[in-house]
Amino acid sequence: MKIAILLYPGFTALDAIGPYETLGRLPGAEPYFVAERPGPVRNDSGHTALVASAALEDLTDPDVVVVPGGPPANLPLEPGPVTEWLRATDPGTTWTTSVCTGSLILAAAGLLEGRRATSHWLYLERLAEYGAEPAGERVVTDGKYVTAAGVSAGIDMGLALAGRIAGDRVAQSVQLLIEYDPRPPYDAGSPRTAPADLVAEWRSVRGV
Amino acid sequence: MKIAILLYPGFTALDAIGPYETLGRLPGAEPYFVAERPGPVRNDSGHTALVASAALEDLTDPDVVVVPGGPPANLPLEPGPVTEWLRATDPGTTWTTSVCTGSLILAAAGLLEGRRATSHWLYLERLAEYGAEPAGERVVTDGKYVTAAGVSAGIDMGLALAGRIAGDRVAQSVQLLIEYDPRPPYDAGSPRTAPADLVAEWRSVRGV
Numbered sequence: 001m002k003i004a005i006l007l008y009p010g011f012t013a014l015d016a017i018g019p020y021e022t023l024g025r026l027p028g029a030e031p032y033f034v035a036e037r038p039g040p041v042r043n044d045s046g047h048t049a050l051v052a053s054a055a056l057e058d059l060t061d062p063d064v065v066v067v068p069g070g071p072p073a074n075l076p077l078e079p080g081p082v083t084e085w086l087r088a089t090d091p092g093t094t095w096t097t098s099v100c101t102g103s104l105i106l107a108a109a110g111l112l113e114g115r116r117a118t119s120h121w122l123y124l125e126r127l128a129e130y131g132a133e134p135a136g137e138r139v140v141t142d143g144k145y146v147t148a149a150g151v152s153a154g155i156d157m158g159l160a161l162a163g164r165i166a167g168d169r170v171a172q173s174v175q176l177l178i179e180y181d182p183r184p185p186y187d188a189g190s191p192r193t194a195p196a197d198l199v200a201e202w203r204s205v206r207g208v
Numbered sequence: 209m210k211i212a213i214l215l216y217p218g219f220t221a222l223d224a225i226g227p228y229e230t231l232g233r234l235p236g237a238e239p240y241f242v243a244e245r246p247g248p249v250r251n252d253s254g255h256t257a258l259v260a261s262a263a264l265e266d267l268t269d270p271d272v273v274v275v276p277g278g279p280p281a282n283l284p285l286e287p288g289p290v291t292e293w294l295r296a297t298d299p300g301t302t303w304t305t306s307v308c309t310g311s312l313i314l315a316a317a318g319l320l321e322g323r324r325a326t327s328h329w330l331y332l333e334r335l336a337e338y339g340a341e342p343a344g345e346r347v348v349t350d351g352k353y354v355t356a357a358g359v360s361a362g363i364d365m366g367l368a369l370a371g372r373i374a375g376d377r378v379a380q381s382v383q384l385l386i387e388y389d390p391r392p393p394y395d396a397g398s399p400r401t402a403p404a405d406l407v408a409e410w411r412s413v414r415g416v
Contacts, residue, residue, distance in 0.1 A: 012229075013228065013229065014225050014228075014386065017221050017222050017225045018222070020222075021221065021360075024255065031253075031255045032255070033256045040248060040257075040259050045232065045239075047239045047240070047261065048241045048259050048260075048261065049248075049258070050256050050257070050258060050259075051248050051256050052256075053255065053256065100387075120387060121387060138391045139391070149387050149389075150387025151385070151386040151387055152229075152386045152387055152389075153387055155360060155392075156391050156392060156393065159392060159393050160393045163393060163394070168394065171393070172396035172402060172406060173396075175392060175394055175396045175397045176397060176398075176407065176410065177359070177410070178222065178358060178360045179308075179328060179329060179357050179358025179361055180359075180360040180392055180397040181357075181360075181361075181392075181397030181398035181401065182360070182363070182388075182392065183347070183364050184364060184367060184383060184388055184389075185368045186376065186379060186380045188380035188384050189384060189387055189388040189389030189390070190384075190389035191384070193389065194380060194383070194384045195380065198384060202381070202384065
């Protein structure tokens with residue numbers, strides 16, 4: 001099972017690594033980090049880079065595609081190599097997935113038209129600009145398209161999809177091995193639970 | 209606030225990225241990925257590499273040190289550049305931290321003697337070999353030493369420490385921005401909650 005994890009300049013590292021550390025541990029998984037060119041691809045803050053092992057053109061038959069998000073200005077939404085590759089590979093995938101604003105990339109490539117999808121809470125409504133139906137849930141599955149909410153939600157998506165692909169017991173093994181028994185010290189991880197003024201503040205800061 | 213995130217060949221990517229995406233988002237944070245040499249450092253599976261921006265010798269005064277774990281065979285436990293750097297920088301840190309088996313590296317460097325610490329559940333008891341006191345909790349704080357359980361626990365540790373460093377409201381902002389509202393599809397993330405036969409199976413596979 002070839003898993004293509006897309007990298008592009010300015011992606012958010014945890015968006016890519018969450019699905020990698022879950023789906024990448026399935027028996028028979030062959031994860032590939034892919035980008036326009038092989039080599040280091042800097043993350044959103046530029047503090048580090050993840051190394052892509054293959055160019056887009058070298059991986060034309062992935063079974064699973066994972067598209068991480070990033071700050072909106074960094075997203076490859078315009079027609080170009082990334083959207084072309086997504087459109088070209090999608091007919092052959094078993095699952096096409098995204099984390100955070102990665103769903104905007106899938107949507108801009110025309111793959112989520114008429115489909116329910118989620119995204120980072122700050123940018124969820126932008127999905128409608130591309131004909132998708134925003135659904136403010138943590139993981140949304142519509143056919144073979146699985147989208148996850150912001151950043152950390154890729155771990156939940158990866159585990160849910162692991163269960164669909166390999167069965168509950170294997171997915172539970174993965175959860176046990178990454179010791180995913182979350183104990184957040186606050187209950188502020190969603191606009192529904194965070195203090196309302198904090199949610200309003202971030203909407204204002206980001207202009208949404 | 210200089211945050212040094214240690215990389216070494218064979219580290220587990222999520223161990224490093226969880227604390228990075230939490231602590232690295234604090235106001236005034238200057239995260240540095242450091243390794244023996246700058247450049248790409250391959251992860252445990254070799255599917256990718258994270259790029260270190262600085263050599264150990266170039267970052268001698270971190271305020272926070274984060275040590276990710278990895279499979280035991282990959283850990284720099286023997287006396288060498290990593291343990292020397294940890295011992296040399298530790299007196300100047302405000303917080304010295306680890307994720308997963310990273311605590312074994314801290315312990316092997318002599319920094320956890322007589323202290324309570326946690327680790328990946330499979331290797332927790334090995335802390336005692338280095339004079340630390342194994343505590344099977346998700347995040348353990350003993351003085352300025354903060355250790356987290358396996359892999360994904362680095363996110364919880366990062367948020368807890370974010371609160372200590374920058375206050376509850378800032379930590380809640382970070383949690384909201386990474387949308388950390390976990391919804392694991394299974395309750396198998398700890399040896400206490402996973403099916404007992406699965407826990408036994410992995411103990412057997414790993415020989416512990």
